[in-house]
Amino acid sequence: MIDIVLIALTRFLVGGQAHWIASAPEMRQRIYFANHASHLDALLIWSALPRRLRASTHPIAAADYWGAGKVRRHIALNVLNAVLIDRSTQGPPGAALAPLRGVLAEGESLILFPEGTRGSERLPGPFKSGIYWLSQEFPDVELIPTYLDNPSRAFPKGTFLPVPISCTVRFGAPIALQTGEEKDNFLERARATVAALASDPVE
Amino acid sequence: MSLNDKLFVLFAGICGLLAVASVIGFALSRRVASESGRATVDNLNARIRAWWVMVAIFAVSFGLGRGVTVVLFALTSFYTLREFVSLTPTRAADHLPLVAAFYVLLPLQYWLIWIDWYALFTILIPVYGFLLLPSLAALKGDPEQFLLRVSRIQWGLMLTVYCISHAPALLTLDVPGRPREGFLLLFFLITVAQFSDVMQYVFGKLFGRTKVAPVVSPSKTVEGLLGGGLSAVAAGAALWWITPFTPLEAAAMALAIVAMGFLGGLALSAVKRSMGVKDWGTMISGHGGVLDRMDSLSFAAPVFFHLTRYFFT
Structure with missing residues (x-):
């Protein structure tokens, strides 16, 4: 029930039309990785997916925003099926990835924002290495580059209320980690596939 | 003829026209051969189908009365303003004026029409919107293309909210x-x-x-x-x-x-x-x-x- 209201509200305010440019909405294990511009992003991708994919797809959300407050926490955990991660975790590199590994090990899909934080530019900034470690550990999971158009205008950093500006969600062709590919090369290549979707003409 | 009888006759007439258009569109789609002709006829038929939906929406809202009709036009203003702003390059500093436009001025304009406050709804956006939007934009302290940005939002509001709201405002007129x-x-x-x-x-x-x-x-x-x-x-x-x-x-x-x-x-x-x-x-x-x-x-x-x-x- 809440999910239908949430999707209706998203459609009403920001649209969030899905454009499957070079991949199809298939029932496969995937990591959708996208540019990150607003707190709407996880909701946008989640509501752009067909219902049957939504149930097995888990957005990664920052615990300091989505875990704060009862309502937000309930929506994140029980409606969006989100995995909350604590961005301030100290420890060995990759330690924060443990809950993500858990989801992938169960055969479910993820929505990931590899920049780690919200940007205000049209094109994504440098990617953090999490997506590299995950793709090395789970080579069979398809990596789908995803571009979100406009959420940085609809709900800019530092504001409390989104305004109605149409956003689109574009899904590109899957990429995979090549054998022997260097970490930095892979991260840059992944970033470039998302950036390339930014200039795709909307039809 | 009572008002309801007239409206019934009018909408029946429109449905008749659309039925004729649908038949012509169907006949054309059977006859057309060329590639470009096909595209034109497909577009024509999509338009006719959309007309059926639009006429149905208006007929229902007219039937349900003044309140629903005012809400229908408020939604029309909302969607047209959303389309206008989406294509207009706004910046993060425009957020506050946009919040005011969508969540304050738009509902206020239609509320004024609902309560029939003519003197205020004709000046709300041209005067008070005109003063409010640049003030809010200036508070954010981003002077980049300031005049251009403020003008665009004002223009969008005038077109999609102020002008369109004059259609349901006809419901407030008292013809002797x-x-x-x-x-x-x-x-x-x-x-x-x-x-x-x-x-x-x-x-x-x-x-x-x-x-x-x-x-x-x-x-x-x-x-x-x-x-x-x-x-x-x-x-x-x-x-x-x-x-x-x-x-x-x-x-x-x-x-x-x-x-x-x-x-x-x-x-x-x-x-x-x-x-x-x-x-x-x-x-x-x-x-x-x-x-x-x-x-x-x-x-x-x-x-x-x-x-x-x-x-x-």
């Missing part, structure tokens, strides 16, 4: 001896404006040769304008019996609507060109965005409202 007949005035305005658009499209496709404004709007032709405009004026004159106008006055009113509608279509085509797009959106299949269907109405509504208010109330 004709209580509650604002619905008929609104029907007259919408029918003449949209019929003019449709007939300009039809005449343009059939006989269009001479372009009116080749750079701004390549699809507008002199033949389309004359044929479509005259048909709409004739249709307006034929509808005189639902209005407080004589047949001649109804024709003159229809002419004003057609002229403003044409100018609206032209001006908004220029805006679209400057933004590098063909349509305002994708919401109405075959037509484009909501604003693509409302462009002529937005220019015609305030003029028709004022002419009627000045001469007939």
Whole structure:
């Protein structure tokens, strides 16, 4: 029930039309990785997916925003099926990835924002290495580059209320980690596939 | 005939016209052979199907009364403003003016129309919006292209909220001896404006040769304008019996609507060109965005409202 209201509200305010440019909405294990511009992003991708994919797809959300407050926490955990991660975790590199590994090990899909934080530019900034470690550990999971158009205008950093500006969600062709590919090369290549979707003409 | 009887006859007439259009569209789709002809006929049929939906929405909202009709137009303003702002390059510093536009000025304008506060709804956006938006934008302290940014939001609000809201404002007019007949005035305005658009499209496709404004709007032709405009004026004159106008006055009113509608279509085509797009959106299949269907109405509504208010109330 809440999910239908949430999707209706998203459609009403920001649209969030899905454009499957070079991949199809298939029932496969995937990591959708996208540019990150607003707190709407996880909701946008989640509501752009067909219902049957939504149930097995888990957005990664920052615990300091989505875990704060009862309502937000309930929506994140029980409606969006989100995995909350604590961005301030100290420890060995990759330690924060443990809950993500858990989801992938169960055969479910993820929505990931590899920049780690919200940007205000049209094109994504440098990617953090999490997506590299995950793709090395789970080579069979398809990596789908995803571009979100406009959420940085609809709900800019530092504001409390989104305004109605149409956003689109574009899904590109899957990429995979090549054998022997260097970490930095892979991260840059992944970033470039998302950036390339930014200039795709909307039809 | 009572008001409800008149509305029933009018909507039945529109359904009859649409039924004829659907039959023609079906016949054309069986006969067309060429690739480009196929695309035109498919677009035509998508347009006709969308018309059925739009007419149904209006018939239901008219039937449910003034409140629902005002809400329907408020939603129309909301979607057209959303389309306008989405294509306008706004910056993060415009957030506060946009919040005010969508969540304060838009509902306030329609609330003022609902409670029939004429003196305030005619100045809310031109005066108070004009003062409020730059003040809010300046608070954010981003001077980059300040005047341009503020003007764009003001312009979008004037067009999509202020102008369009003059259509449901017709429901507040009190024509002596004709209580509650604002619905008929609104029907007259919408029918003449949209019929003019449709007939300009039809005449343009059939006989269009001479372009009116080749750079701004390549699809507008002199033949389309004359044929479509005259048909709409004739249709307006034929509808005189639902209005407080004589047949001649109804024709003159229809002419004003057609002229403003044409100018609206032209001006908004220029805006679209400057933004590098063909349509305002994708919401109405075959037509484009909501604003693509409302462009002529937005220019015609305030003029028709004022002419009627000045001469007939």
